[in-house]
Amino acid sequence: MKALVWHGTADIRCESVPDPRIEHDRDAIIKVTSCAICGSDLHLFDHFMPGMQSGDIMGHETMGEVVEVGSGAKGALKVGDRVVIPFTIICGECEQCKRGNFSVCERTNRNKNIADKVFGHTTAGLFGYTHLTGGYPGGQAEYLRVPFADATHIKVPDGIPDEKLLFLSDIFPTGWQGAVQCDIQPTDTVAIWGCGPVGQMTIRSAVLLGAKQIIAIDRLPERLSMAKAGGAITINFEEESVVERLNELTGGKGPEKCIDAVGMEAHATGSIDSIYDRAKQAMMLETDRPHVLREMMYVCRPAGILSIPGVYGGLLDKLPLGAVMNKGLTIRTGQTHVNRWTDDLLNRVVENQIDPSFVITHTEPLERGPEMYKTFRDKQDGCIKVVLKPGANGGLHA
Amino acid sequence: MPSSLVPRTALRGGSQSSHDKLAKTLGYFSIALGATELLAPRALCRAIGLNGLEPVVRAYGAREVATGVAILTSHDPAPWIWARVAGDMADIATVATGFQQDDAKRDNNVLALAALAAVTAIDVVCASGLSSEKGGRKTALTDYSRRSGFPQGPQSARGAARNFKVPADMRVPELLRPEHFQRNRKTSSSSQ
Numbered sequence: 001m002k003a004l005v006w007h008g009t010a011d012i013r014c015e016s017v018p019d020p021r022i023e024h025d026r027d028a029i030i031k032v033t034s035c036a037i038c039g040s041d042l043h044l045f046d047h048f049m050p051g052m053q054s055g056d057i058m059g060h061e062t063m064g065e066v067v068e069v070g071s072g073a074k075g076a077l078k079v080g081d082r083v084v085i086p087f088t089i090i091c092g093e094c095e096q097c098k099r100g101n102f103s104v105c106e107r108t109n110r111n112k113n114i115a116d117k118v119f120g121h122t123t124a125g126l127f128g129y130t131h132l133t134g135g136y137p138g139g140q141a142e143y144l145r146v147p148f149a150d151a152t153h154i155k156v157p158d159g160i161p162d163e164k165l166l167f168l169s170d171i172f173p174t175g176w177q178g179a180v181q182c183d184i185q186p187t188d189t190v191a192i193w194g195c196g197p198v199g200q201m202t203i204r205s206a207v208l209l210g211a212k213q214i215i216a217i218d219r220l221p222e223r224l225s226m227a228k229a230g231g232a233i234t235i236n237f238e239e240e241s242v243v244e245r246l247n248e249l250t251g252g253k254g255p256e257k258c259i260d261a262v263g264m265e266a267h268a269t270g271s272i273d274s275i276y277d278r279a280k281q282a283m284m285l286e287t288d289r290p291h292v293l294r295e296m297m298y299v300c301r302p303a304g305i306l307s308i309p310g311v312y313g314g315l316l317d318k319l320p321l322g323a324v325m326n327k328g329l330t331i332r333t334g335q336t337h338v339n340r341w342t343d344d345l346l347n348r349v350v351e352n353q354i355d356p357s358f359v360i361t362h363t364e365p366l367e368r369g370p371e372m373y374k375t376f377r378d379k380q381d382g383c384i385k386v387v388l389k390p391g392a393n394g395g396l397h398a
Numbered sequence: 399m400p401s402s403l404v405p406r407t408a409l410r411g412g413s414q415s416s417h418d419k420l421a422k423t424l425g426y427f428s429i430a431l432g433a434t435e436l437l438a439p440r441a442l443c444r445a446i447g448l449n450g451l452e453p454v455v456r457a458y459g460a461r462e463v464a465t466g467v468a469i470l471t472s473h474d475p476a477p478w479i480w481a482r483v484a485g486d487m488a489d490i491a492t493v494a495t496g497f498q499q500d501d502a503k504r505d506n507n508v509l510a511l512a513a514l515a516a517v518t519a520i521d522v523v524c525a526s527g528l529s530s531e532k533g534g535r536k537t538a539l540t541d542y543s544r545r546s547g548f549p550q551g552p553q554s555a556r557g558a559a560r561n562f563k564v565p566a567d568m569r570v571p572e573l574l575r576p577e578h579f580q581r582n583r584k585t586s587s588s589s590q
Contacts, residue, residue, distance in 0.1 A: 010418070010473075014411040045413070046473070100565070181568040185576070186560070204547050210557030226542035231552045282471045303574070332568065344562070353558055358547035361540070370413035378473065378532070382540025 002390065003141035004058045004369045009047040010377075012058060012370045020137065020145035025072035028149035030083060034162040035139050036061040037369070037386040038087075038170055039196045040263070040311045042377050044130070048264060048287065049313045051114070051130030060087035060127040061169040062139025063162055069149070076150035084154040085139060085146055086338035087170045089125035092151030103335035108148055109134045123335065140369055142390040154342045157350070163357035163387065164349055167201070171385075172356050173341040175201025175261070178309035179209055180341075181332040182257035189213040191246055191255040191299070192232070193292040195223035197385045198309055199261035200359050203230045208354065211257070215249060217242055219267065222382040226359070237270060243299050254301040263310030264288035273318065280317065287314030297323045308333035359385045365392040417527035421475040424524060427517075428466030428482065435459025446510045447496040447503030454492060461485055476528035479521055486518040 005015045020029055038061050043049045063084040069077050077083070090097050094106040108125035109115050115122040115132050125147070128138015136147065146152055156165045175198050184190060190211040192202050195218035206214045207230060216227035217235045224234040235245050246255055266289040268278040277289035296306050297320045306329055324331070348354050361384045364372055372386045435442060436459035439452040448455065465485065468478045493514060496507045548555035572578055 010413060012413045180562070180564055183564050183568060183570045186557070187576075200547070204555075205559075207548075207552065207555050208557070208559035209562060210560035222540040222542055226545050229543050229546045229552075230548075231546070231556065282467065305570070330570075340565075348559070352549045353555065354547055355549050356547065358545040361542075367411055370411060373413050380532070382542070384542070 001142035002366055003137075004366070004388075006044060006052055006056045006058055007054045010045060010374070012045060012373050014367045014370055017057065017141070020143050022068060022070045023145065024147060025070040026148050026150055027070040028066055028073050028077050028146045028153075029068040030062075030064040030085065030144050030146060031067045032062055032064040032139055032142055032144055032390050034063055034166050035059050035141075035366075035388050035390070036166055036169075036171075037140070037373060037376055037388065039198060040129070041373070043264060043311060043313065045373050045377060046265065048281070049130055049132075050118075050287075051132040051135075053131060053135070056128065056131075056135065057137040057141055058128045059138030059140030060129055061166060061171070062127070062144055063156070063166050063169060064144070067143070073150040077153060081153075082156050082158060084156055084165055084168045084342075085127070085144065086152060086154060086168075086173075086342070087127055087129070088152075088335060088338050089127065089134065089136065089147055090151050090339060091148050097151070100337055100340045102337040102339050108152075111135060126335075140366065140388060142366070151339075154339065154346065156346065160350070161357070163360055163363075164355055165346075166387065167197075167356040167359070168338075168342050168345060168349075170336065170338065171197045171201050171359075172345055173338045174198050174309050174336040175203075176205045176341050176345060177334075177336050178202045178259050178261060178307050179205035179211075182206075182259065182305050182307045184209045184211045184257060186210050187212055188257050189215065189250050189255040190257040190259065191215045191217065191296075192227075192259045192261055193217045193296065194260070194262035194310065195220070195227040195234075196261065197359050199223075200226055200230060200384070201356065202259055202261050202309065203227055203232045204354055206259075207231045208348070213249065215246060215255065219270065220379055223384060226384065230358075242295060246299050250301070254299050254304070256301050256304045257307065258296040258300045258304065259307045260292045260296055260310040262292045264290070264312050266291035277317070286317050288312050288316050290316045290319060294318065294320055297321075297329065300327065300329055302327040303329070305330045305332060309336070360387050362386045364388055366390040415527070415531055417524055417531060418475075420520070420524045421469055421479055421528060424479060424482065424521065425466045425469030425475070428462045428469060430466075432459045432462025432464075432466060435462060445503070446493060446506045448493065449496075451492065451495075458485070458489065458492070474528075474532070476525055476532060479525035479528060483518060483521045483525055486514060486521055490514050490518070 001019050003017045005013050066077050066081040088103045089108040090102045090105045091107040096104045096106050103124050105124035109122045111131050112122040125134030127136050179202055188211050190206045195216050214232040216232035218224050219238045228234050266274050271291055274289050274291045280286035366388045369388050376383045376386050435455050439455040443452050469475045493510050546552045
């Protein structure tokens with residue numbers, strides 16, 4: 001089959017690789033009908049996340065049709081089922097899964113010993129996202145083996161286009177969890193850093209959850225225009241001071257809820273501290289560029305909440321924890337517990353409350369995936385979200 | 399947006415074009431040349447007849463190393479390759495001064511000038527290739543101001559999920575909620 005394969009920094013190729021097969025009785029194989037490039041895939045593309053190996057198959061936003069089911073998954077799935085695959089692989093049986101903390105499933109990371117060493121304790125296995133999280137082949141491919149498939153799937157109805165359902169795999173529940181864990185009140189101002197795909201979903205989630213005022217921060221006009229369309233007041237950090245503007249919009253008190261939808265790769269030349277971080281990254285003295293975290297900690301209203309759906313990978317420097325402690329801020333973060341939210345979110349899509357396909361700007365055949373990584377990373381052509389279609393031949397567009 | 403507007407940044411099926419690969423090679427070359435200039439300026443000057451210009455050559459070495467690191471670590475090496483072209487011009491001008499200095503080293507000097515001209519040509523090819531692949535950001539073509547994501551309109555979406563029950567582990571603890579404080583204040587003031 002064809003798949004997008006990682007070979008090194010900024011080096012992803014569309015190659016022929018062996019077809020996946022059932023390896024365990026709880027496995028299933030799906031034929032991929034749509035997959036997407038996630039912003040967090042760019043951290044792998046740029047090689048800021050450790051634990052990738054040449055030959056790894058990329059991708060963790062995938063949906064398709066079940067074509068083969070292991071004997072242990074037959075009660076839950078059958079050939080022909082239409083499924084979205086959550087990016088977190090879950091067993092559904094461990095203590096964390098039973099509590100709904102699916103992204104820290106205790107059993108699905110087959111490289112648990114490495115994760116234990118790096119993070120202190122293991123997290124769930126993830127598709128196509130380093131050997132720290134299991135080294136599972138990803139879904140930017142024609143076929144995908146789904147381990148623990150009886151639990152790791154979201155069944156979706158026929159008659160709704162892939163584009164409306166695909167993002168249940170990651171960015172929609174990620175944006176939703178980013179907003180939900182702020183416990184938004186009708187009196188709240190919610191500030192969201194980053195208007196990429198997760199930021200856009202977070203804005204829509206905050207709107208649905210009824211925030212009084214939503215403020216979105218980015219620098220790219222096309223992303224800011226999409227944020228504004230969703231109901232946010234926008235701040236272009238290249239044109240005005242984020243801290244001053246946020247204080248101005250909140251009567252000098254700062255936003256009650258701050259959400260980081262940027263993560264480890266804050267715009268490298270956007271601020272002096274980011275330039276400092278980039279220099280340290282180049283010298284391998286720091287793994288992430290936490291400009292957004294610093295700004296959130298500083299500007300958030302006392303007793304407020306910081307929510308961090310943005311991905312961080314390792315060791316960060318110069319964080320103002322004094323501000324966090326003295327202002328009594330609460331920090332909530334984590335990979336998304338996808339299946340905890342998807343029944344509810346699927347209903348919202350079916351009921352036409354939201355149509356997540358608004359974020360798609362480019363639809364291309366799988367073969368053009370490697371080029372689209374670069375287009376997406378370099379923010380060319382107004383690129384915000386790329387959907388890839390295995391088996392399609394040229395000529396697609398969104 | 400028609401897909402034809404997306405620049406073909408690479409050979410089909412790969413994320414790295416031949417210009418990307420060439421830029422990487424030039425980055426390593428820059429560092430190697432710069433290190434040589436920094437560590438052995440006297441030998442270099444003697445070989446090509448640039449007597450007395452050791453400090454200049456050492457400064458050029460620092461420039462080469464910095465440019466090489468920038469090429470290898472930057473997402474967009476194009477400006478740094480163009481910086482190399484500018485550096486090549488400075489190198490050519492400097493080496494050309496040695497042409498009049500020392501007849502005995504004239505052959506070496508000519509050879510160095512020829513090598514510099516060849517490297518300059520490679521730098522120009524690489525930089526123009528990268529610049530043309532990159533294209534503009536073309537943001538003027540993209541207007542997403544009608545993409546609300548709410549089929550029934552943004553107004554009807556506002557607060558549509560307000561009845562969503564936030565899980566207990568993500569709720570602000572009851573005692574810290576503003577309404578708890580307000581409730582307590584009301585109770586205590588009414589009891590006075």
